[in-house]
Amino acid sequence: MGSPVKVPKYMRKKEKLVKRLQTKLSHAPKRTEKYYKVLNSLQKTHYRIKCQRNDFLHKEANKLLDSHNLIVHEKLNIRKMLMRPKPIQDKTSGQYLPNGANRKSGLNKSISDVGWGKFLNILNYKANERGKGIIGINPYMTSQACSQCGEIVKKSLSTRTHQCPKCGFSAHRDLNAAYNILRLGLESLGLEFVMPPIIGAA
Ligand SMILES: [Zn+2]
Structure with a gap:
C-alpha cells in the first residue's frame, strides 16, 4: 500500500478551453473559413484531452504494477456513482430543497476526469500480461x-x-x-x- 495518487487538474483547464471554442463556434457563421478553423481546434482539443488522459492512466498502472505483485481493488459501480441525487421536495410548500446535486456533480466530474472504469480495464489487462495478481472486491x-x-x-x-x-x-x-x-x-x-x-x- 502506497500513497494516494494526485489527479492532474489539466482536464479542468482544457474543459474551459473546450467551452470557449464551443461558444466561438456557435457564433461563427456556418460554412465559412472561420467556422471550420474553430471546429478544427475544437476537435484537436478533444483529441489532446483523450491522449493526455490515456497517457496518465497507463503511467499510473505501470507504476503500480512495477512495485506490486498483487493488486486488490474495489469493483466500482460507475453508473451508480454518476447518478444524480433525487430531487427533494418540501411537502408543505412544494418547493425544492437542496439535495447536494451541485456538490455531487463536482464529485462526478472528478470521477469521470480520471476515468476509473477505464483505469481498471487498463490495470487488469496489464496485470494479466505481466502475470501479476489482480482481484476486484x-x-x-x-x-x-x-x-x-x-x-x-x-x-x-x-x-x-x-x-x-x-x-x-x-x-x-x-x-x-x-x-x-x-x-x-x-x-x-x-x-x-x-x-x-x-x-x-x-
Ligand atoms: Zn475498531
Missing part, C-alpha cells in the same frame, strides 16, 4: 467497517476520518477502507491479512 461496508476490529462505524461522505470508538483505531477513511479491501482480497485467496505499518494515520 465488492466494496460493500468497506468504508464503514473498522479494518482493525470489524466494528461498524457509520460515517457520511463528508467525514474524512475513520475513528473507531471500540478499539481506538484512527485513520483517513480511504486508508481504513483500503485495509478492508486488502483483507477481503487476501481472504479470497486463503491468505491472512497482516497489518502493514501505518502510513498517513490520522
